[in-house]
Amino acid sequence: MKKLFDVLVIGELNVDIILHNIDNFPEVGKEVLAQQMTLTLGSSSAIFASNISSMGASVAFLGKIGNDEFGDVVLRDLKKKNVDVSMIRTDDQLSTGATIVLSVKEDRANITYPGAMDHLTINDISKDDLSKAKHVHFSSYFMQPGFRGDLGKLFRLCKELGVTTSFDMQWDPYEKWDLNIDDVLPYVDLFFPNEKELLLLTGKSNIREAIDSIKKYIKILAIKRGNQGSTVFYENNLRDMPPFLNEKVIDTTGAGDSFNAGFILKYINGFNIEECQKFGNLMGAVSTTAAGGVKAFENYENVKKTAKNKFGVIL
Numbered sequence: 001m002k003k004l005f006d007v008l009v010i011g012e013l014n015v016d017i018i019l020h021n022i023d024n025f026p027e028v029g030k031e032v033l034a035q036q037m038t039l040t041l042g043s044s045s046a047i048f049a050s051n052i053s054s055m056g057a058s059v060a061f062l063g064k065i066g067n068d069e070f071g072d073v074v075l076r077d078l079k080k081k082n083v084d085v086s087m088i089r090t091d092d093q094l095s096t097g098a099t100i101v102l103s104v105k106e107d108r109a110n111i112t113y114p115g116a117m118d119h120l121t122i123n124d125i126s127k128d129d130l131s132k133a134k135h136v137h138f139s140s141y142f143m144q145p146g147f148r149g150d151l152g153k154l155f156r157l158c159k160e161l162g163v164t165t166s167f168d169m170q171w172d173p174y175e176k177w178d179l180n181i182d183d184v185l186p187y188v189d190l191f192f193p194n195e196k197e198l199l200l201l202t203g204k205s206n207i208r209e210a211i212d213s214i215k216k217y218i219k220i221l222a223i224k225r226g227n228q229g230s231t232v233f234y235e236n237n238l239r240d241m242p243p244f245l246n247e248k249v250i251d252t253t254g255a256g257d258s259f260n261a262g263f264i265l266k267y268i269n270g271f272n273i274e275e276c277q278k279f280g281n282l283m284g285a286v287s288t289t290a291a292g293g294v295k296a297f298e299n300y301e302n303v304k305k306t307a308k309n310k311f312g313v314i315l
Contacts, residue, residue: 004058004060004132004133005059005132005134006057006059006134006135007058007059007133007134007135007264007268008059008061008062008087008130008132008133008135008136008137009045009049009060009062009136009138010062010120010125010136010154011044011046011061011137011139011140012046012063012097012114012117012120012143012144013043013046013074013088013096013097013116014042014046014070014074014097014112014113015039015040015074015096015097015098015099016038016040016041016043016098016253016292016293017037017099017100017101018038018039018103018253018292019036019037019100019102019103020037020103020250021034021103022034022035022102022103022104023104024104025102025104025109026102034102036291038291038292039073040291040294041073041074041077041292041293042097042099043139043140044139044140044168044256044257045061045063045138045139046061046063047254047257047294048258048260049061049078050083050293051283051293052261052265053082053083054081054299054300055262055265055297056300057265057268059082060087060133061078061085061087061088062125062129063088063089063117064089064090064091064116064117064119064120064124065091065094065096066092066115067092068096070096070097071090071116074088074096075088077294081294081297087129089120091119094115094116095113095115096116097113097115097116098113098115099112101253103251103253103291107252112173114143117140117143117144118144118145119146120144120146121147122150122153122154127157127161130157133163134163134164135163135165135166135264135267136158136164136165136166137167137260137264138154138165138166138167139167139168139170140169141167142171142172142173143170149180151180151184152180152183152184152187155167155184156187164267164268165187165190166188166190166192166260166264167185167191168257169193169197170197171197177200177201179201181201185214185217188219189220190219190220190263190267191220191221191222192260193223193224194223194256195207195228208238211233211238215236218233220233220273221234222260222263222280226243227243227245229241229242229281230259230277230280230284232273234273239274239277241274241278241281242281243284243285244281244284244285245285246285246288246311249288250290250291251288251291251292252287252288253287253291253292253293254287254292254293254294255284255287256284257293258284258293258296259280259281259284259287261280262276262279262280262281262282262284263276263277263280263283265279266279282313283303285310285311286303286306286307286311289306303315
């Protein structure tokens with residue numbers, strides 16, 4: 001069957017309201033000032049979809065929004081990046097989610113109202129939907145309670161259809177980390193936690209112990225480590241790769257999602273894992289050169305210009 005899309009992204013949808021240039025995080029009962037505000041497409045899943053589409057992949061999104069102004073922003077921004085939105089469900093009874101992002105130096109704190117993202121379930125997804133793509137990416141498991149207990153089923157359906165898969169679980173706002181590893185990871189081709197998330201998921205104190213505890217399930221594990229670069233475990237080999245350091249970080253929002261986008265773009269086009277990791281590191285760094293998770297990825301020409309001017313890499 002001819003595939004309509006390179007990648008189908010299944011996940012949460014919301015807008016980000018990002019407050020920049022804050023000296024310190026606020027304390028209860030006190031107030032701080034931000035020097036800039038950005039309203040943009042948010043959510044890990046949408047940032048990934050937007051950025052990998054900007055780099056040339058054909059991308060569709062499956063998610064749920066409300067029939068409201070924030071939902072209009074989501075659809076407008078995805079369409080602007082040539083992401084197919086025909087599988088996005090709009091519900092008149094729900095509100096589109098929003099995240100307030102406090103961006104302080106090279107760190108951030110988020111407050112999220114989930115809205116419609118709480119209500120997406122496996123019953124919203126058909127085999128026909130999944131079969132339209134070569135690859136399925138799922139992000140932000142802990143932000144989508146509708147998939148509790150069913151994520152393994154989703155990935156097994158993908159495997160039955162011959163579709164490759166990737167998974168970025170993201171942060172657990174409840175900090176329980178109750179992912180059923182046995183049921184999910186055996187059916188995931190690419191697993192994308194950051195270092196802190198991996199340690200909390202496994203209950204281990206260092207990367208080596210964490211990998212040892214789950215390696216029997218892993219095909220490719222790509223661990224994002226911020227300004228320390230990344231670590232990839234693949235075919236019983238462990239490789240650290242240094243970052244492309246941005247000397248003037250504007251915003252780290254979406255850097256991890258941009259890493260995923262770069263890695264998966266190379267992966268679905270048949271590059272070796274080292275090239276995937278290198279390009280992931282580069283795209284994560286490119287993301288930090290502009291405010292918001294998608295601003296640095298207006299188009300691939302802009303990405304190439306940034307890679308050359310900021311990091312000395314010719315694409």
